[in-house]
Amino acid sequence: MFCRYCNHLQAPTPDYYEFFALPRNLALDPDDLQKRFYAMSRQFHPDVFTLHSEQEKRYSLEASSILNDAYRVLRDPISRAEYVLKEAGFDIGEQRGKDVPPELLEEVFELNMALDELRSGDEDVLPQLDQMRHNFVEMLHQIDRDVEEQFRRHDAQATLDQRQAVLSEIRAILNRRRYIRNLVGEVDKQLTARNA
Amino acid sequence: MSTFQIDFSSAGKKRIVGIDLGTTNSLVAFMDLTGPEVIPGADGSLLLPSIASLNDDGTFTVGNDARRLLIDRPARTVYSVKRLMGRGVADVQDEVKLFPFRIAEGSESVIRLDLGGRSFTPPEISAQVLRELKQRAEAYLNEEVTQAVITVPAYFNDAQRQATKDAGRIAGLEVLRLVNEPTAASLAYGLDKRNEGVVAVYDLGGGTFDISILRLHEGIFEVLATNGDTHLGGDDIDNRLLSIALEDIATEWGEDVSHRGDAVQTVRRAVIEAKEALSTAPAAQIDVEFQGRKYQREITRELFENLIRDIVDRTLGPCRQALRDANLDPEHIDEVVLVGGSTRIPLVRSAVETLFRAKPHTELNPDEVVALGAAVQAAILSGDVQDKLLLDVTPLSLGIETMGGVVSKLIHRNSTIPASATEVFTTSVDGQQNVLIHVLQGERELVKDCRSLARFDLKGMEPMPAGMARVEVRFLIDANGILSVTARDLRSGKEQSVEVKPSYGLTDEQVEAMIMESYEMAEEDFKARQVREARVEADNILAAIEKAKANDAWLDLSDEERQGVDLALNELHVVYHGDDHNLIRDRIEKLDNATRRLAENMMNSAVRNALKGTKI
Numbered sequence: 170m171f172c173r174y175c176n177h178l179q180a181p182t183p184d185y186y187e188f189f190a191l192p193r194n195l196a197l198d199p200d201d202l203q204k205r206f207y208a209m210s211r212q213f214h215p216d217v218f219t220l221h222s223e224q225e226k227r228y229s230l231e232a233s234s235i236l237n238d239a240y241r242v243l244r245d246p247i248s249r250a251e252y253v254l255k256e257a258g259f260d261i262g263e264q265r266g267k268d269v270p271p272e273l274l275e276e277v278f279e280l281n282m283a284l285d286e287l288r289s290g291d292e293d294v295l296p297q298l299d300q301m302r303h304n305f306v307e308m309l310h311q312i313d314r315d316v317e318e319q320f321r322r323h324d325a326q327a328t329l330d331q332r333q334a335v336l337s338e339i340r341a342i343l344n345r346r347r348y349i350r351n352l353v354g355e356v357d358k359q360l361t362a363r364n365a
Numbered sequence: 366m367s368t369f370q371i372d373f374s375s376a377g378k379k380r381i382v383g384i385d386l387g388t389t390n391s392l393v394a395f396m397d398l399t400g401p402e403v404i405p406g407a408d409g410s411l412l413l414p415s416i417a418s419l420n421d422d423g424t425f426t427v428g429n430d431a432r433r434l435l436i437d438r439p440a441r442t443v444y445s446v447k448r449l450m451g452r453g454v455a456d457v458q459d460e461v462k463l464f465p466f467r468i469a470e471g472s473e474s475v476i477r478l479d480l481g482g483r484s485f486t487p488p489e490i491s492a493q494v495l496r497e498l499k500q501r502a503e504a505y506l507n508e509e510v511t512q513a514v515i516t517v518p519a520y521f522n523d524a525q526r527q528a529t530k531d532a533g534r535i536a537g538l539e540v541l542r543l544v545n546e547p548t549a550a551s552l553a554y555g556l557d558k559r560n561e562g563v564v565a566v567y568d569l570g571g572g573t574f575d576i577s578i579l580r581l582h583e584g585i586f587e588v589l590a591t592n593g594d595t596h597l598g599g600d601d602i603d604n605r606l607l608s609i610a611l612e613d614i615a616t617e618w619g620e621d622v623s624h625r626g627d628a629v630q631t632v633r634r635a636v637i638e639a640k641e642a643l644s645t646a647p648a649a650q651i652d653v654e655f656q657g658r659k660y661q662r663e664i665t666r667e668l669f670e671n672l673i674r675d676i677v678d679r680t681l682g683p684c685r686q687a688l689r690d691a692n693l694d695p696e697h698i699d700e701v702v703l704v705g706g707s708t709r710i711p712l713v714r715s716a717v718e719t720l721f722r723a724k725p726h727t728e729l730n731p732d733e734v735v736a737l738g739a740a741v742q743a744a745i746l747s748g749d750v751q752d753k754l755l756l757d758v759t760p761l762s763l764g765i766e767t768m769g770g771v772v773s774k775l776i777h778r779n780s781t782i783p784a785s786a787t788e789v790f791t792t793s794v795d796g797q798q799n800v801l802i803h804v805l806q807g808e809r810e811l812v813k814d815c816r817s818l819a820r821f822d823l824k825g826m827e828p829m830p831a832g833m834a835r836v837e838v839r840f841l842i843d844a845n846g847i848l849s850v851t852a853r854d855l856r857s858g859k860e861q862s863v864e865v866k867p868s869y870g871l872t873d874e875q876v877e878a879m880i881m882e883s884y885e886m887a888e889e890d891f892k893a894r895q896v897r898e899a900r901v902e903a904d905n906i907l908a909a910i911e912k913a914k915a916n917d918a919w920l921d922l923s924d925e926e927r928q929g930v931d932l933a934l935n936e937l938h939v940v941y942h943g944d945d946h947n948l949i950r951d952r953i954e955k956l957d958n959a960t961r962r963l964a965e966n967m968m969n970s971a972v973r974n975a976l977k978g979t980k981i
Contacts, residue, residue: 210754214756215844216542216742216746216754216844219541219542220748230783230841233783234782234841235785237782238785240781
């Protein structure tokens with residue numbers, strides 16, 4: 170069972186989808202994934218190999234760390250999509266989340282103004298900031314719905330090229346998502362700093 | 366209480382014990398046919414106070430006997446050493462002021478306690494407690510015990526875990542698993558039999574606080590999030606009461622006794638008694654008597670609760686954070702379990718109830734439940750319990766130092782362990798052959814705000830232009846929550862050697878040296894025991910001869926025979942107080958030979974007497 174991972178130091182990190190014996194789909198049933206995770210945990214976990222040979226203990230440690238890493242990445246839709254993008258050769262570096270998406274230019278400008286005013290001690294902008302934060306969080310929810318939609322579209326494509334095209338769209342959505350999430354994070358940071 | 370499916374088919378193999386190495390008390394438990402059981406000591410008590418006191422001959426007195434020595438020789442008697450495990454001197458400046466024992470000069474990354482001129486590290490002190498528990502288990506089970514599961518606070522960092530493992534090794538125990546205390550407690554409760562659900566375990570012990578949130582599903586105990594404070598517990602409450610009482614006493618007696626170890630320990634004992642009484646009574650008395658002087662003060666529960674409210678409130682922040690990390694609201698929690706002696710305090714119970722909106726479980730003794738859980742985990746490891754599996758998490762994020770003193774996170778907190786991360790490093794200078802990697806644990810962004818774990822030196826890289834070398838480093842946190850690092854050169858594919866310099870811990874060589882020392886100590890212990898046993902044997906034969914001399918049989922001996930016995934008696938008396946057990950045994954044997962005729966005579970006369978009274 171472990172032979173595939175015996176020579177782990179030479180082998181690249183195994184593919185997470187292969188590890189779970191799952192087709193390369195972006196939409197995954199979380200209950201099914203959890204079931205597989207629990208069953209494989211019972212199989213691989215170091216507790217099961219405590220009194221076995223040193224070699225078997227090492228394999229079990231290796232296999233269960235891969236299992237846990239794979240589960241952590243695949244169970245969250247966003248990190249799952251990022252993983253698939255990366256494996257498909259897309260660049261998903263943080264840098265891509267730093268350019269302002271054109272359709273958000275106005276909102277971002279207003280937000281930065283409000284944050285500046287807050288920093289200079291003007292508390293009157295608080296209700297406005299709150300409203301802006303709310304709007305951005307709403308956008309995130311909408312994006313998450315869009316992403317799921319795109320996941321299903323991706324999975325329905327017949328050829329690799331077609332899938333690649335959808336992935337490219339998903340990447341754009343994820344970049345937008347990351348940008349907005351950073352904005353919300355910035356607002357939260359300012360508000361906590363003010364409260365502290 | 367749950368039932369356990371136990372498979373003892375593999376009977377005859379070595380037994381693994383479960384140990385709760387607590388701040389205040391420690392316990393050892395094992396899996397019996399009916400379920401986990403705490404093993405009592407010779408005096409019948411289940412709790413072994415985690416106190417060790419250094420004797421003049423270099424041995425330690427541990428447990429209840431050591432507790433009595435807190436007052437007689439405070440400078441050599443160590444308590445709450447768990448708070449010093451895996452820590453540096455700078456970390457503990459504040460609380461060391463309250464300890465009567467001193468930190469040795471020259472302690473750096475590892476604290477050394479100066480006990481009357483000899484210095485000991487916290488793992489060595491903990492090893493004394495563990496050794497006592499090991500002996501307790503061996504005496505009770507009547508077999509050698511060499512393997513154990515030891516519990517640690519869930520929020521313990523790498524250094525604190527490593528220090529606990531070191532303590533086990535020094536005590537002669539192979540530590541098969543470190544298991545988190547709240548998780549162990551949930552195993553003992555076996556809540557999985559009744560519930561598929563989400564459980565919060567609130568563990569407030571003597572020195573540490575943990576909160577863990579678990580999902581239970583068909584025997585799988587999956588920790589979703591954990592949080593805590595390794596410096597928050599009953600000790601803080603004791604210290605609060607203690608400083609108030611000491612101030613009071615200074616006013617009343619006109620003398621500040623806070624620098625006197627024996628006085629402080631006397632007052633400490635008194636405030637702890639009052640604290641414990643307040644868990645059930647509406648008021649209690651702090652009652653101090655010290656060298657003829659008295660101090661008394663009544664304390665109501667209301668006053669007590671006002672004094673400690675901020676300490677109890679400090680546990681709530683970590684609880685909320687754990688909920689957030691688990692992505693849950695309080696109403697998602699199906700069950701709450703209370704662990705640790707400090708959860709007997711009514712204010713603590715009501716705070717937990719308010720936060721989680723659930724009545725907490727208290728069926729199992731909060732002092733014993735962690736040890737019982739450790740025994741269950743031991744049985745899982747031995748294969749005796751097969752339906753349960755624990756999936757725990759790492760409590761703190763792991764990262765490495767990058768440019769500008771910023772920490773780049775590689776493994777996030779609450780990741781299920783074992784967990785790993787891989788990172789590729791290169792050189793910044795032409796011909797560079799070493800790369801130093803600084804590993805940290807913590808949630809903050811800057812190196813100075815995180816806990817330094819270790820520096821790993823990648824050595825012997827091929828000299829190459831800057832930026833050309835590529836070394837892949839793999840960070841692996843094992844099921845104990847302990848980090849290991851491996852590296853390989855991506856160009857040659859060769860394994861790269863990694864030299865580890867722990868920031869707050871002992872090196873492997875230091876631990877080995879301590880193990881050797883403890884073997885020597887164990888040998889000395891063994892010798893002392895043999896001398897004691899020889900003396901007991903001598904006592905028996907001396908008493909028997911004393912009695913025989915009053916018997917007619919003594920008079921039946923010849924003068925020569927009587928002189929021979931007296932000579933042998935004298936010779937035994939001469940060596941009796943020496944420390945050579947072989948010599949004592951030799952003289953016992955000689956005396957035995959010299960009295961053979963006497964014994965025969967006595968036997969004969971006994972037989973004659975017996976026959977006289979019997980009608981044939």
